[in-house]
Amino acid sequence: MRPAYAAALLALAGFALSAGVLAAVKPETAIRYRQGVYHAILWNFAPMNAMVRGTQPWDQADFARRAQRLAFYSQQLLEGFPPGSDRGAETGAKPAIWQNPEDFKAKMQAFEDAAADLAKVAAGSDIEASKQAFAQTAEACKRCHEKYRAED
Amino acid sequence: MRPAYAAALLALAGFALSAGVLAAVKPETAIRYRQGVYHAILWNFAPMNAMVRGTQPWDQADFARRAQRLAFYSQQLLEGFPPGSDRGAETGAKPAIWQNPEDFKAKMQAFEDAAADLAKVAAGSDIEASKQAFAQTAEACKRCHEKYRAED
Structure with a gap:
């Protein structure tokens, strides 16, 4: 890798390049990161939701694949909320996050647990159980959002 | 899950809620999705790069964990470039993507292969091999970017 290329790539993303990169992560970088993970979650959540609602044909393999992704993404979120990232870019994250x-x-752990269970259930062939596990996961989303996400 | 909540959540993300959700994905939704995955990649790539450059202490376990994430993310990108998503929101993706x-x-497959190899090597304890596999992965990024990503 050419260092100049790496520097340009990282500078683009707003990363500090000096020593102690992790400590120097800019709030806006964390905000963009976590919003990115949420977008990736929704990208997969939407067709799963459509299958559960019956507006898209049920496809257990696709449902299971997306459930596995949700399980992965659920584990990536917490680090996207470092102290100080309550501002720095447009964000729907309430200050209450850092106060509690x-x-x-x-609540994040509850989401991780629900998504892990969903991935496990979806790997089987029980459609109703898959739908129920999906509803539990969506409830876990909601319990966090209603307290910690600003209304639009 | 309350349908109204689900609808609001999905509407927020720009997903169409009618039947055939996948077919009806808006270009801007795909653009936000793929940009989100790229942000998540960079979030992990940056500290790995710092370790390789020596501006952050080497931590094989952390390097390996992030390498595994890159391997996962590398598999999520291609679906974020559906036909028609060359416009609809600000994007650095060149039209050449859909022409070739x-x-x-x-090139995406080469990135997936490099990232998979990186995750495998990083799971071991050979620092130099880990650095080399990282460089190969960064090269795969570069080979795609130089042809398909607009300059800033």
Whole structure:
């Protein structure tokens, strides 16, 4: 890799290039990161939701594949909320997140657990159980959003 | 899950809610999705790059964890470039992508292969091999970017 290319690539993303990169992550970089993960979640959540609602034909293999992705993404979110990233770019994250870190972590963990269970259930062939696990996961989303995400 | 909540959540993300959701994905939704995945890649690529450059202490376990993430993310990108998503929101994706779909796919596959190899090597304890595999992955990024990503 050419260092100049790497520097340009990273500068583009707003990363600090000096020593201690992690400590120096800009709030806006964290905000873009977590919003990116949420977009990736929704990209997969939407067709799953359509299958559960019956507006798209049920496809267990596709449902299972997307459930596995949700399980992965659910584990990537928490690090996207470092202290100080309540501002720095447009964000729907409420300050309450950083005022209640333990509760926020617990709700994220509940989402991780629900998504992991969904992936496990979806790998089988029980459609109703898959739908139920999906509903549980969506509930976990909601329990966090209603407290920690600003209304649009 | 309350349908109204699901609808609001999906509407927020720009997903069409009618039947045939996949077919009806808006270009801007695909653009936001793929940009989100790229942000997630960079979030992990940056500290790996810092370790390789020596501006951050080497941590094989962290390097390996991030390499696994890159391998996952590399497999999520291609679907974020559906026909028609060359416009609809600000994007650095060049029209050449959709004019050379087979070449674009091949370059994406090369990235997937490099990232998979990186994850495999990083799971071991050979630092130099890890750095080399990282360089190969970064080269795969570059080979696609130089042809298909607009300069800023």
